[in-house]
Amino acid sequence: MTIFRNNNRTTLSSCGKRAIAVIFAATMALTICACGKETSDADSGLAFEPVEATDANAGAEQNGGAEQNAAGAATLAAPVVKDGELRPGEDCVETYFEWEPIDGAEGYEVTVQNKYYEEETYREPAETFEITDPNYAAGAQDYFDFKIKVRAYKGSGDARVYSDYSNEAVGSTYDEAEIQNAN
Numbered sequence: 001m002t003i004f005r006n007n008n009r010t011t012l013s014s015c016g017k018r019a020i021a022v023i024f025a026a027t028m029a030l031t032i033c034a035c036g037k038e039t040s041d042a043d044s045g046l047a048f049e050p051v052e053a054t055d056a057n058a059g060a061e062q063n064g065g066a067e068q069n070a071a072g073a074a075t076l077a078a079p080v081v082k083d084g085e086l087r088p089g090e091d092c093v094e095t096y097f098e099w100e101p102i103d104g105a106e107g108y109e110v111t112v113q114n115k116y117y118e119e120e121t122y123r124e125p126a127e128t129f130e131i132t133d134p135n136y137a138a139g140a141q142d143y144f145d146f147k148i149k150v151r152a153y154k155g156s157g158d159a160r161v162y163s164d165y166s167n168e169a170v171g172s173t174y175d176e177a178e179i180q181n182a183n
Contacts (some may be wrong), residue, residue, distance in 0.1 A: 084170065084171015084172055095137070098135040105152035106153060107153055110149075110150050113148075145174070
């Protein structure tokens with residue numbers, strides 16, 4: 001990059017201007033495609049982020065999915081999740097899952113598995129997200145099947161209490177007739 005100084009004005013050569021334009025374009029591309037960004041569902045305002053399994057989560061799975069209070073009784077009801085409903089998303093096709101809010105719950109832990117429609121088994125490991133709304137949207141730009149299970153929670157850290165897991169609900173980002181017509 002060459003900088004010229006003429007009559008108390010500083011100018012860049014055309015190579016310098018191109019270099020700045022390339023740097024600016026690369027910065028914008030990285031900003032738009034940022035890795036690890038929080039994903040959200042613009043229609044519902046739903047925001048979620050992956051969470052790591054904790055000792056509290058492991059304990060819940062060992063006793064059938066329910067954390068218990070000091071008296072030994074589960075304190076939150078398990079959600080009943082409806083199968084996914086196919087609907088258009090902003091830049092992909094979504095399958096939308098929902099359930100009735102659970103009294104006393106502060107949020108929901110959603111465990112999600114997916115597979116390409118031609119695959120026989122769902123992919124491992126499942127991803128887990130914490131959300132606060134009683135719905136979840138999974139999206140893809142191709143033909144994918146999703147399977148989720150949900151449990152309610154309240155509290156945090158060692159004091160967090162979980163419900164039993166919900167039923168497994170399934171949904172797809174394609175219509176079965178669409179696949180048959182393509183073949």
